[in-house]
Every structure is written in C-alpha cells, then in structure tokens.
Amino acid sequence: MTPIACECRDLSVAYREDPVLRRVNFCVPTGSVMGIVGPNGAGKSTLIKAMLGLVTPLAGTSEFFGKPLDDVRNRVGYMPQSASVDWDFPTTVIDLAVMGTYGELGWFRRPGKAERARAMAALEQTGMQAYASRQIGELSGGQRQRAFLARALVQVPDLYFMDEPFQGIDAKSQQAMIDVLKDLSAQGKTIVIVHHHLGSVLDFCDHVTLLNKSIIASGPGEETFTKDNIRIAYEASDGAEAFLAEAG
Amino acid sequence: MPKRSWQRRGKAAMDLIEFFSNHVFRMVFFGTTVIGIVSGALGAFAYLRKQSLISDVIGHAALPGALLAFLMAVVVFGINGRNMLLLIVGAVVTGTLAALFANAVAARTKIAIDTAMAISLTTFFGLGMLLLRMIANNPYPGKGGIQDYLFGNAASITRADLTTSVAVGALALTLMIVFWKEFTLRTFDPVLSTMLGFRARVIDTLMFSTIVIAIVIGVKAVGFVLMVAFVVTPPAAARQWTNTLPGMVALSAVFGGIGSGLGAYLSISLGNVPTGPVIVLVLFSIFLMSLLASPKRSIVVTALRRVRARKALRRELMAEGRNP
Numbered sequence: 377m378t379p380i381a382c383e384c385r386d387l388s389v390a391y392r393e394d395p396v397l398r399r400v401n402f403c404v405p406t407g408s409v410m411g412i413v414g415p416n417g418a419g420k421s422t423l424i425k426a427m428l429g430l431v432t433p434l435a436g437t438s439e440f441f442g443k444p445l446d447d448v449r450n451r452v453g454y455m456p457q458s459a460s461v462d463w464d465f466p467t468t469v470i471d472l473a474v475m476g477t478y479g480e481l482g483w484f485r486r487p488g489k490a491e492r493a494r495a496m497a498a499l500e501q502t503g504m505q506a507y508a509s510r511q512i513g514e515l516s517g518g519q520r521q522r523a524f525l526a527r528a529l530v531q532v533p534d535l536y537f538m539d540e541p542f543q544g545i546d547a548k549s550q551q552a553m554i555d556v557l558k559d560l561s562a563q564g565k566t567i568v569i570v571h572h573h574l575g576s577v578l579d580f581c582d583h584v585t586l587l588n589k590s591i592i593a594s595g596p597g598e599e600t601f602t603k604d605n606i607r608i609a610y611e612a613s614d615g616a617e618a619f620l621a622e623a624g
Numbered sequence: 625m626p627k628r629s630w631q632r633r634g635k636a637a638m639d640l641i642e643f644f645s646n647h648v649f650r651m652v653f654f655g656t657t658v659i660g661i662v663s664g665a666l667g668a669f670a671y672l673r674k675q676s677l678i679s680d681v682i683g684h685a686a687l688p689g690a691l692l693a694f695l696m697a698v699v700v701f702g703i704n705g706r707n708m709l710l711l712i713v714g715a716v717v718t719g720t721l722a723a724l725f726a727n728a729v730a731a732r733t734k735i736a737i738d739t740a741m742a743i744s745l746t747t748f749f750g751l752g753m754l755l756l757r758m759i760a761n762n763p764y765p766g767k768g769g770i771q772d773y774l775f776g777n778a779a780s781i782t783r784a785d786l787t788t789s790v791a792v793g794a795l796a797l798t799l800m801i802v803f804w805k806e807f808t809l810r811t812f813d814p815v816l817s818t819m820l821g822f823r824a825r826v827i828d829t830l831m832f833s834t835i836v837i838a839i840v841i842g843v844k845a846v847g848f849v850l851m852v853a854f855v856v857t858p859p860a861a862a863r864q865w866t867n868t869l870p871g872m873v874a875l876s877a878v879f880g881g882i883g884s885g886l887g888a889y890l891s892i893s894l895g896n897v898p899t900g901p902v903i904v905l906v907l908f909s910i911f912l913m914s915l916l917a918s919p920k921r922s923i924v925v926t927a928l929r930r931v932r933a934r935k936a937l938r939r940e941l942m943a944e945g946r947n948p
Contacts, residue, residue: 430815449821456815465672465812466863466872478809479820486805511867527816 378405380442381535381566382427387436389419389426396422398590400436404583409557409567411581413574415610418588420570421457424537428454440535450479453533455524457540463513469523470508473498476530498526503552518549525553536560538569554580574619577601648779649892652899655781655789656884659842660903662793663851664858664880666800666838668873669831671859672811677738680852681726681745682719683839687752687848689718690773691759698764705766708788708844715840720832722748776847778888778899789841796837799830807831808869846900854880857907864918883907
C-alpha cells in the first residue's frame with residue numbers, strides 16, 4: 377500500500393450555523409498530485425484550511441505523514457488564494473521569497489546570505505529572478521502567484537497545498553507554474569491543489585477528489601473523474617453541463 | 625501658572641544657544657524628540673497592521689487608567705501620584721482593556737469594528753473625565769496639573785521623566801528589533817506566520833505592547849488626546865518615500881524626531897503656545913509635503929502624468945484623423 381501524505385477523518389466544518397463540510401474522510405497518497413474539484417461553495421478551500429488548522433473544525437482530526445501538524449510543520453507548505461495580503465506592503469519580491477525560510481529559522485534567528493541565495497534560486501525556478509528587487513505591488517497577477525510559489529518552494533516542504541493557484545493569471549505564468557508542479561511531482565513531492573477549471577484538471581493531476589460539502593468521489597483520476605460523478609458533484613449546473621457536452 | 629513661566633514677549637524667535645542653555649527648554653526639546661522617535665518607529669507597524677484607529681482607542685482609554693493609578697498611589701500607598709512609571713502602568717492596563725473589548729465585540733458579534741472601537745473609546749474616555757472631575761473636587765495631595773493628562777504640558781517634563789521615557793522607549797524599540805522577523809511576517813501574512821508555527825497570540829501581545837508604549841510614553845508632554853498623531857502621522861508620511869520596511873521604520877522615526885524637536889522649538893520661541901499641538905501641526909506639514917513631493921506617490925506627479933497621458937492620447941487620435 378502507498379504511504380499516506382495526509383488524511384482527515386470525519387471532518388465537519390460550519391460557518392456560524394451553515395454546515396460547509398459534513399463528515400469528510402479524505403486521504404492523499406504520497407507522491408500524488410491531487411486535484412480538489414467542485415462547484416462554488418462546495419467547501420474546497422475550507423477543507424484545506426480546516427486540515428491546516430486555519431479554520432477550526434466542529435469535529436474531526438487531520439494527520440500529516442501520520443502525525444499532527446505541529447510535529448511536521450516544516451514538511452507542509454501552503455499557498456493561499458491570492459489577494460489575501462496587502463500588496464502595498466513595503467517589501468520586495470526577494471524579501472517575500474526569504475519569508476519561506478522563517479519557519480526553519482524559528483524564533484529570533486534572522487535570515488542571512490544563505491537564505492537569500494536559496495530565495496534567489498527559487499525565484500529563478502519560477503522565472504521571477506528579474507523581478508527580485510521590485511516592490512510586490514508592481515507585479516501583475518501572474519507574477520504575484522509565481523512569487524508566492526517561489527516562497528513555497530524555498531520552504532522545501534514534502535507536501536504542498538495550493539488554493540486556486542491559476543486563478544486570474546496569464547498563460548505564460550500558468551505554464552511556468554505547471555512546469556514547476558511537474559518538476560515537484562517528479563521529485564516525489566505530494567501536491568494538493570484546489571482547482572475550478574474542469575477542462576484542465578487531468579492535465580496535471582493524477583488523482584481527483586470531487587467535493588460538494590461531502591466527498592462525492594476521491595482516488596485516481598481515471599476512476600473518479602467520471603461524467604456521473606461530475607454530474608452529482610455539480611448538481612447539473614450549467615458550467616458542468618457545458619463541459620460534459622464538450623467532452624462528449 | 626507654572627506652565628507659562630517661560631512665556632516670552634517681544635522677540636519673535638530666539639537663537640539656539642539661548643534655547644539650549646535653558647534647562648526647561650532642553651527638557652522640552654529632548655523629551656518630545658524622544659517621544660517622536662519612539663512613537664514614529666513603533667507607529668510604522670501599527671500603520672501596516674491597519675491599527676491606526678486602535679491607537680486612538682488606546683490613547684483615550686489610557687486616561688482613566690492613569691487617573692486610577694494616581695488615586696491608588698495617593699489613597700492606598702500614600703506616595704506621589706504623578707510618578708511617570710506608575711502613570712504608564714495604569715494607562716497600559718485600561719488602554720489594553722479598551723482595545724481588547726473592542727476587538728472581542730467585533731469578533732463575537734455582528735457589530736463592526738469601527739462601531740465597537742467608537743463605543744469603547746467614548747466609554748473609557750467618559751469614565752476618565754468623571755474621574756478627572758472627582759479628583760479635582762477632592763483635596764488629594766499632588767493633584768495640581770493633573771488635567772494636563774488630557775492635552776499635556778511639555779514644560780512639566782523633568783529629568784526623571786526624560787530618563788523614564790528613554791528607558792521605556794528603548795525597551796519597546798528593542799522588542800521591535802529582536803522580533804523584527806516575527807513582527808514583519810505576522811503583519812504581512814498572518815496565515816503563513818501561523819502555518820510556520822509562530823504563535824499568533826505571543827506575537828500579537830508583544831506588538832500590541834509596543835504600540836501601547838508608543839502612545840502612553842507621550843502622556844505628560846503631549847497628553848492622551850493628541851498622542852495618536854505621533855503614532856499615525858510619521859509612518860503615513862514615511863510610506864510615501866520608501867518601499868522597504870527598514871527604510872519606512874527608520875524614516876518614520878526621523879520624521880517623528882524632527883517634527884517633535886522642531887515643534888518644541890517653535891512653540892517655545894513663539895511664546896505663549898502649547899507644545900503638543902504645534903508638534904502635531906509640524907507633523908502634519910511633513911505629511912502634506914510627503915503627499916505632494918514624494919517621487920513615486922506624489923499626488924501632483926500623478927495628476928501631471930494623467931494630464932500628459934491624456935494629451936498624448938489626443939495627439940495620437942488626431943494623427944489618426946479621428947475627432948478626439
């Protein structure tokens with residue numbers, strides 16, 4: 377049996393009185409690229425946030441590499457949906473990437489030359505080295521995402537969580553990021569990625585989870601990403617119908 | 625009135641030698657400059673965390689704390705109630721309570737944070753005004769000049785006050801430098817900060833303490849009501865000139881220090897003018913200059929650029945033979 381990178385058991389989340397997730401059991405095999413797919417409001421981001429403790433679940437537990445998150449924080453990276461930070465913050469792209477080293481530095485210790493060199497290498501990986509000394513507010517949407525991906529790479533985690541990384545970005549940035557994802561996957565890293573564009577899910581995901589408040593199906597892409605499952609998950613919404621019609 | 629013992633008439637300004645050879649003037653100058661530097665530097669983080677208004681809450685809510693500290697000292701311990709350290713402790717307690725109350729209301733109810741802050745601010749300040757009247761109506765020893773807590777009296781700064789300001793200010797600045805990395809990450813990206821295992825509550829408590837210190841440090845010289853300007857205005861001006869955090873904090877400290885020193889000098893050489901308000905006006909001038917003249921963010925340059933772009937567009941359209 378493949379080892380498990382992360383899993384949650386009976387995870388339930390509610391915002392005020394509205395249930396968002398109901399008894400979700402979710403598990404990601406090590407080395408897989410898992411796409412989480414579902415309609416708006418299905419709880420995709422919430423699932424990730426609840427597993428990472430960024431949202432407090434009503435019930436349920438999550439484990440990473442068989443341990444609670446606090447024991448393996450350095451092995452887990454998270455790339456939030458963009459626009460969640462103040463883009464006018466006085467910081468440059470290289471400083472942003474250096475932040476990825478803060479976890480292993482711990483309290484008090486400051487980043488030095490070695491950390492800056494690593495940050496620069498990560499910026500090269502995402503094609504952002506030319507922008508290293510730019511203020512982050514001067515970047516385009518795609519460049520911002522690539523800068524954030526570089527920061528996640530600097531952390532050198534074994535497991536990446538990415539929340540809609542391709543939202544609102546240009547084709548060049550998307551291609552640069554997909555290349556990095558494939559690279560990471562080839563190195564045996566595990567990637568969990570929230571994605572909303574049905575047409576491109578199987579381009580870079582080998583596993584798929586269809587979610588709509590609870591798990592509809594989860595496993596290898598060819599077994600789970602079926603018309604029937606998509607129809608159930610999307611409750612026959614227009615977007616999914618169009619996709620299904622196109623797919624034939 | 626002791627406050628105006630140094631009042632001057634006749635000459636419009638005095639020379640620097642005359643200024644610095646006077647002990648009271650020196651105390652006013654160095655006292656306010658220290659306050660300006662400390663509040664300016666620490667205010668930068670308050671600005672970036674978008675907590676400018678919370679410093680106003682802390683400032684107003686510090687009044688009842690300082691007065692309660694005075695009462696405690698005089699009634700319970702029988703010591704001098706106007707001791708600077710004691711005053712700071714009292715101010716920190718109620719200032720913190722008010723800010724926590726506002727945050728708790730906003731977090732647990734549907735009442736928005738601005739409403740919660742306004743309620744907290746006015747309630748604590750009202751309580752402070754009540755205590756002030758109570759103290760004024762009773763024969764407590766050493767109560768003379770206690771109404772200066774509201775608007776300050778720079779001429780009352782003693783050497784001991786200056787020493788306390790320097791010590792407390794240095795402590796707060798040290799906290800900021802030691803936890804620079806943690807403060808920065810928590811301010812810029814609280815989610816990553818949590819993800820990397822930094823305890824939010826520890827960092828928030830430390831940051832909050834520095835902001836409270838930045839405000840209460842100026843109570844004697846400037847008073848609680850105007851202190852918020854020392855915390856808010858210098859960073860807002862500094863942000864116009866620099867794109868790095870160390871640059872912003874340093875420049876904010878410089879603006880705070882220069883604005884306070886210059887304001888103190890002006891208020892004394894102009895004669896019968898209170899120091900705190902003059903400093904606030906000088907800080908505002910620095911802010912205004914920064915809005916107008918900073919290279920990248922100047923509103924003048926931005927407006928000119930738009931005019932030029934519009935003209936260029938018109939020329940292009942004319943060249944293409946279309947009516948603009």
